[in-house]
Amino acid sequence: xxxxxxxxxxxxxxxxxxxxxxxxxxxxxxxxxxxxxxxxxxxxxxxxxxxxxxxxxxxxxxxxxxxxxxxxxxxxxxxxxxxxxxxxxxxxxxxxxxxxxxxxxxxxxxxxxxxxxxxxxxxxxxxxxxxxxxxxxxxxxxxxxxxxxxxxxxxxxxxxxxxxxxxxxxxxxxxxxxxxxxxxxxxxxxxxxxxxxxxxxxxxxxxxxxxxxxxxxxxxxxxxxxxxxxxxxxxxxxxxxxxxxxxxxxxxxxxxxx
Amino acid sequence: xxxxxxxxxxxxxxxxxxxxxxxxxxxxxxxxxxxxxxxxxxxxxxxxxxxxxxxxxxxxxxxxxxxxxxxxxxxxxxxxxxxxxxxxxxxxxxxxxxxxxxxxxxxxxxxxxxxxxxxxxxxxxxxxxxxxxxxxxxxxxxxxxxxxxxxxxxxxxxxxxxxxxxxxxxxxxxxxxxxxxxxxxxxxxxxxxxxxxxxxxxxxxxxxxxxxxxxxxxxxxxxxxxxxxxxxxxxxxxxxxxxxxxxxxxxxxxxxxxxxxxxxxxxxxxxxxxxxxxxxxxxxxxxxxxxxxxxxxxxxxxxxxxxxxxxxxxxxxxxxxxxxxxxxxxxxxxxxxxxxxxxxxxxxxxxxxxxxxxxxxxxxxxxxxxxxxxxxxxxxxxxxxxxxxxxxxxxxxxxxxxxxxxxxx
Numbered sequence: 229x230x231x232x233x234x235x236x237x238x239x240x241x242x243x244x245x246x247x248x249x250x251x252x253x254x255x256x257x258x259x260x261x262x263x264x265x266x267x268x269x270x271x272x273x274x275x276x277x278x279x280x281x282x283x284x285x286x287x288x289x290x291x292x293x294x295x296x297x298x299x300x301x302x303x304x305x306x307x308x309x310x311x312x313x314x315x316x317x318x319x320x321x322x323x324x325x326x327x328x329x330x331x332x333x334x335x336x337x338x339x340x341x342x343x344x345x346x347x348x349x350x351x352x353x354x355x356x357x358x359x360x361x362x363x364x365x366x367x368x369x370x371x372x373x374x375x376x377x378x379x380x381x382x383x384x385x386x387x388x389x390x391x392x393x394x395x396x397x398x399x400x401x402x403x404x405x406x407x408x409x410x411x412x413x414x415x416x417x418x419x420x421x422x423x424x425x426x427x428x429x430x431x432x433x434x435x436x437x438x439x440x441x442x443x444x445x446x447x448x449x450x451x452x453x454x455x456x457x458x459x460x461x462x463x464x465x466x467x468x469x470x471x472x473x474x475x476x477x478x479x480x481x482x483x484x485x486x
Numbered sequence: 487x488x489x490x491x492x493x494x495x496x497x498x499x500x501x502x503x504x505x506x507x508x509x510x511x512x513x514x515x516x517x518x519x520x521x522x523x524x525x526x527x528x529x530x531x532x533x534x535x536x537x538x539x540x541x542x543x544x545x546x547x548x549x550x551x552x553x554x555x556x557x558x559x560x561x562x563x564x565x566x567x568x569x570x571x572x573x574x575x576x577x578x579x580x581x582x583x584x585x586x587x588x589x590x591x592x593x594x595x596x597x598x599x600x601x602x603x604x605x606x607x608x609x610x611x612x613x614x615x616x617x618x619x620x621x622x623x624x625x626x627x628x629x630x631x632x633x634x635x636x637x638x639x640x641x642x643x644x645x646x647x648x649x650x651x652x653x654x655x656x657x658x659x660x661x662x663x664x665x666x667x668x669x670x671x672x673x674x675x676x677x678x679x680x681x682x683x684x685x686x687x688x689x690x691x692x693x694x695x696x697x698x699x700x701x702x703x704x705x706x707x708x709x710x711x712x713x714x715x716x717x718x719x720x721x722x723x724x725x726x727x728x729x730x731x732x733x734x735x736x737x738x739x740x741x742x743x744x745x746x747x748x749x750x751x752x753x754x755x756x757x758x759x760x761x762x763x764x765x766x767x768x769x770x771x772x773x774x775x776x777x778x779x780x781x782x783x784x785x786x787x788x789x790x791x792x793x794x795x796x797x798x799x800x801x802x803x804x805x806x807x808x809x810x811x812x813x814x815x816x817x818x819x820x821x822x823x824x825x826x827x828x829x830x831x832x833x834x835x836x837x838x839x840x841x842x843x844x845x846x847x848x849x850x851x852x853x854x855x856x857x858x859x860x861x862x863x864x865x866x867x868x869x870x871x872x873x874x875x876x877x878x879x880x881x882x883x884x885x886x887x888x889x890x891x892x893x894x895x
Contacts, residue, residue: 444583456654
């Protein structure tokens with residue numbers, strides 16, 4: 229039996245190569261597996277924007293924070309000429325303007341009544357507002373920085389057509405907000421795809437603070453039921469903040485001393 | 487050596503198969519289905535678990551602070567008012583919007599008997615119906631179909647987290663089309679399923695309902711199963727050409743004061759589209775009307791639930807038999823032998839249970855941060871930027887009229 233003198237050497241080298249390949253393959257496998265988490269979303273939501281009204285606010289209250297009992301000023305705007313009413317003690321109050329400044333608590337669901345809608349006289353829409361977080365305005369200036377909730381003409385007409393519209397109002401993330409001056413009387417909005425969660429999309433762009441839901445359901449003919457009004461949670465009427473006086477005018481009206 | 491290992495393997499296989507045959511019966515028989523449904527030991531009854539409480543009543547969560555307009559409290563501990571708790575106690579209803587045909591008159595039973603005495607609702611019109619029940623309607627004065635009266639049923643599905651927001655803001659549109667009436671006129675049965683499509687079946691975030699009609703599906707396709715696959719079912723309308731007001735016909739149920747339901751499923755929607763049973767005459771009698779489970783009425787044996795706990799068999803083996811023999815004379819029997827030849831194989835309960843679970847896809851959360859490094863840098867700009875002069879003098883009225891810099895009196 230003869231053997232090549234070089235055979236044991238080659239065999240040993242091959243074995244060493246194989247042994248060295250094992251950790252290399254393992255490292256490659258680890259690297260390949262390590263790329264998987266990067267493809268997953270960085271935020272995992274345990275709720276969805278389609279949850280029952282009040283559920284998201286309740287979940288927010290269960291977390292810590294100065295939220296319970298806080299009355300958040302909210303400015304509700306409707307198209308010019310429309311009237312906004314809020315439910316109180318089982319019935320709607322007399323809506324007398326298209327802009328209401330009220331204090332709402334976090335988590336309860338507040339039912340509104342919008343009447344005298346332009347181009348839709350005689351029709352009524354009953355949206356709801358759910359406050360899910362608060363703003364941290366300077367002390368004493370809370371009413372100057374309310375949450376703006378706008379009921380647009382387009383959305384009201386969609387509700388009259390039987391559609392269900394969910395609008396999430398969020399505070400912009402300062403890192404991603406557009407550095408462009410905005411008209412305070414006009415609210416920018418984004419429309420998301422149906423397969424996307426509107427609440428999650430708003431969370432990506434900032435901090436959601438309120439949810440507005442608009443539909444075409446009407447109360448009973450003999451008056452709104454407690455179920456329809458979500459128990460008529462209490463709210464607080466607020467006075468609009470005093471107008472800021474321009475500096476030049478202030479200086480002019482002051483009497484000169486001397 | 488190889489042959490020896492093969493022999494041992496064959497021997498082990500033979501032993502294991504033989505032992506298995508001795509230990510396991512060749513065929514398993516389960517108790518009857520009604521007995522399996524009962525938690526009690528062979529008889530109907532709540533069993534040791536008793537009927538569960540009404541967890542729905544406790545959905546309120548932490549109580550909110552008592553407050554009202556002009557008087558609101560601080561941190562909730564008083565629990566004076568909790569709308570969510572109040573909401574949990576309310577009966578849920580869905581609003582049905584009868585879209586058309588225009589002028590069609592819709593009635594439903596409110597007073598019992600064989601009539602449909604409700605206030606006539608002329609389409610388009612709306613009516614609220616409690617959820618989790620089936621209601622019998624009457625369609626009359628259908629435009630273009632003089633004298634035709636139809637008696638469809640509408641099954642209102644209980645709200646679920648997917649549909650609750652929609653149902654609290656939108657009605658369920660129900661439209662009877664000319665095609666539906668034509669199908670019914672030819673003795674066909676029409677099933678219409680109204681549902682909210684899931685997100686993947688929607689084009690925009692604006693939610694709108696869709697309707698599946700059995701006559702537009704392939705033969706054999708179940709519209710309820712298809713709608714359930716596509717989204718969440720809101721209501722099911724079943725339409726045929728039965729006449730419920732013939733003199734000897736089967737009328738509506740006998741109650742008074744409220745809308746009468748034609749069917750009832752106490753589970754609250756789990757059997758949606760499946761078999762339901764006509765329980766209004768038996769169950770709702772003492773309450774005077776349908777009672778959706780959302781009301782949370784306590785179960786009372788023999789009143790709103792069947793008589794529990796009464797053994798209905800006189801023999802100890804679960805089969806019907808006489809309690810004593812002979813019947814009709816004073817008891818004189820002193821010995822009663824029943825021989826049970828039933829093959830019984832009831833294995834002992836296991837003392838240790840292993841459950842292996844796996845969720846696919848698994849969960850992978852980002853690693854939480856364990857170290858934070860904050861570097862704050864301040865750059866002194868070469869150009870000195872002052873606050874605009876106008877901003878310095880900005881002030882609100884109501885306070886002092888003295889501008890900054892002017893000494894007060």
